[in-house]
Each structure stands twice: as structure tokens, then as C-alpha cells.
């Protein structure tokens with residue numbers, strides 16, 4: 076079981092600092108963005124829990140107080156310096172994809188307008204075609220940039236955004252050992268707020284919640300270790316945006332990939348026509364080929380191919396109503412590695428294991444409309460469809476419509492499995508009793 080970032084942070088604090096408050100303050104001052112991402116509650120929870128005996132750091136009494144004070148100052152200085160370096164690295168890693176993507180897009184627009192379309196206008200005597208390409212590529216560029224930043228600004232959405240889903244008294248249910256990553260309570264926490272959310276719970280005791288976020292986990296939500304928070308309908312963490320793709324930005328992500336694929340394809344065709352004429356008409360005898368032209372061709376070809384494949388895969392997932400995580404889980408289940416979710420399978424007459432189907436699959440059209448919007452205008456342009464209100468039912472990423480047929484089958488299988496487990500437990504208990512009676 077993985078131990079989250081919070082616990083690593085706790086270890087770090089414990090090793091380097093004897094006074095928690097002093098340390099917390101130094102962290103808050105030196106790396107405000109990191110501290111902001113971890114709530115005070117998480118900090119206090121970890122600190123309040125007693126340190127396990129085996130991991131306690133021995134505190135030796137110093138003979139010279141002045142030396143001790145000097146070393147403490149040195150240690151504080153080192154810690155602050157480390158925190159600053161870490162903070163700078165974090166900012167750079169978050170900024171790098173944004174700067175790189177914006178730079179590549181802007182350079183490609185400049186190169187295609189001034190190096191490619193200019194040639195079409197001047198050398199090939201096609202001013203109307205050049206103007207049409209100028210306008211259409213500029214529009215595509217604006218759409219790409221707008222959608223790119225919209226994905227980042229809107230974000231994927233998290234259960235912690237809704238105060239109704241936060242669990243206030245998680246502390247009393249957690250283990251006293253902060254190094255245990257608790258995912259299931261020994262005692263059920265009770266029920267999640269049923270008036271705002273429906274959690275589908277098959278054959279498990281207790282409902283899903285995240286101890287790191289201290290929040291109920293709706294269906295399809297997962298914890299992102301990079302951002303250290305739960306993400307609604309999590310698809311994946313995308314390094315090109317440095318954010319997660321989830322319920323609120325999934326539609327824009329699909330559109331962004333389609334825009335990029337189209338933009339790169341137009342640029343690639345545009346550039347390859349100019350390059351073809353350059354070589355076929357043997358223009359290299361009179362002039363040197365522009366390096367921008369060649370680079371643009373290579374980059375646009377690479378993007379057109381790779382992004383088109385990825386966009387095609389993502390459209391397939393949208394049509395089937397799978398997230399990338401669910402798609403991967405399905406593949407692992409097929410290979411027989413997952414033993415937990417056996418209620419999702421049935422066996423035919425020959426004993427072959429068969430998947431019962433995707434519980435969220437409502438048919439291609441309904442699946443597509445549930446994510447991309449009700450009509451073609453919503454499909455083509457980045458128009459917001461979701462709603463951040465807790466009462467927005469299917470639009471807030473908390474609840475999802477399910478395929479009733481598959482749901483019934485899953486429920487039936489879960490009940491059947493429960494009965495079988497109970498029978499097996501009774502049988503074993505009886506066997507044990509009989510064996511002990513015989514011995515007596």
C-alpha cells in the first residue's frame with residue numbers, strides 16, 4: 076500500500092525538527108504554495124499522533140547550550156535553503172510544460188504564417204489560398220491556446236471542493252500510528268451524505284473515503300499523488316498541463332487534442348506542399364532552404380501522428396464511457412490479476428470467465444452527450460457543460476447515471492458471492508469444531 080506525500084512530509088519534519096510549530100511556520104514562510112496544498116488539519120493530525128517507538132529519534136542532551144543554539148540556527152538555515160530550492164524546482168516543473176507548449180504553438184504559427192504561407196502567396200501566386208490558410212490557422216491557434224489554459228484554470232475537480240463531502244471527525248477513526256496508511260476504517264464512519272451523493276458499493280463493508288483528503292470518495296474518484304488530492308472522475312495526470320484530467324476538464328481535453336491534431340495536420344500538409352515544390356522544381360539550386368520550414372515539417376508531422384492516435388483513443392473512451400484508469404483496470408481484470416472485483420464477472424456453461432460490462436455504459440450517443448454536450452455546437456467549441464453546485468445532480472462529478480441492467484447483475488453477483496463466503500465460513504467453523512471434538 077502506498078504511503079502518500081503527506082506522510083513523507085511528516086517524516087521529513089520529524090527528522091529535521093524537534094519543534095513542530097517552529098518548523099510549520101518556517102515551511103509556511105518559505106514555501107507558501109506547498110503548505111497551502113496541505114490543509115492545517117492534515118498537518119495537525121499527523122503531528123498530534125504519537126510517534127511509534129521504533130522510529131523515535133533519540134534526543135541527546137547537549138553539554139554546551141551556545142553550541143546547540145549555533146547548530147539549531149545552522150540547521151534552520153539549511154532547512155530553509157532546502158525548502159527554497161524545492162519550492163523553486165516545484166515552480167519550474169509546473170511552469171515548464173506551460174511555457175514549452177505555448178512556445179511551440181506560437182513558434183509554429185509564426186513559422187507557418189511568415190515562412191510557409193508567404194511562399195504560397197509570392198512564389199506560387201496563390202494569394203487567396205494563403206489568406207484562407209492564414210485565417211483558419213490563426214483561429215485554430217487561438218482555440219488551442221484558449222482550451223489549453225481553460226483545462227488548467229478549470230481543473231479536474233475534487234471532492235474536497237464540496238464541504239458536504241468533507242469528513243470532519245476522521246482523526247478518531249484513524250490509526251494512532253501515522254506511518255500506517257489507513258484506507259478503510261475498522262469502524263465504518265457512517266454513511267456519506269445520501270441527499271447529495273450516491274456511492275455504489277458492491278460486496279464491501281464501508282464506503283469509499285480518502286484519509287489523506289479527509290473526504291468521501293464518490294464513484295470514479297481517485298487520489299492523485301502528484302497533486303495530493305482526490306480527483307473527480309479521474310482520467311489521468313497529464314504532465315503537458317501539470318494538472319489532472321478529470322470530470323470538469325475532460326471535455327476540453329478531448330477538444331484540445333482534436334484542435335491540435337487538426338492544426339498539426341493542416342500545418343504538416345501546408346509545409347509538405349511547399350517542401351515538395353522546393354525539391355521538385357529544383358529551387359535548391361538558387362536558394363537555401365529555411366531551417367524553420369524543415370523543423371516545422373518534422374514537428375507538425377510528429378504531432379499530427381501522435382496526437383491523432385491519442386485523440387482517437389480518447390474519443391473511443393468517451394464513446395464507451397471509460398476513463399483511462401477504468402480502461403486499464405478492465406485490462407488488468409481480463410488478465411486475471413484482480414481478484415477483488417469478482418462480482419463484475421460471470422461464468423458461461425463451459426466455465427469461461429466473462430466480463431459483465433461497463434456499469435457506466437449508456438450507449439454511444441448518451442455516453443458522448445454526457446461528456447461533450449447535447450449538440451454539435453457544444454461538441455465543436457469549448458463551452459462549459461458542468462456545474463459546481465452540490466445539487467447539480469449529474470453535472471457536478473459526484474453522481475453518475477448507471478446502466479441498470481449491468482447494475483442489477485453486479486448486485487446479484489455480489490449477493491451470491493456474499494452467500495458463498497458465508498457458507499464457506501460456516502463449513503470451516505463446523506470442520507474445526509468437529510476436529511476439536513474428536514481430539515477431546
Ligand SMILES: [Zn+2]
Pocket residue numbers: 285286287288289297298299303304305
Ligand atoms: Zn484523496
Ligand SMILES: [Zn+2]
Pocket residue numbers: 299300301302311312313318319320
Ligand atoms: Zn494530478
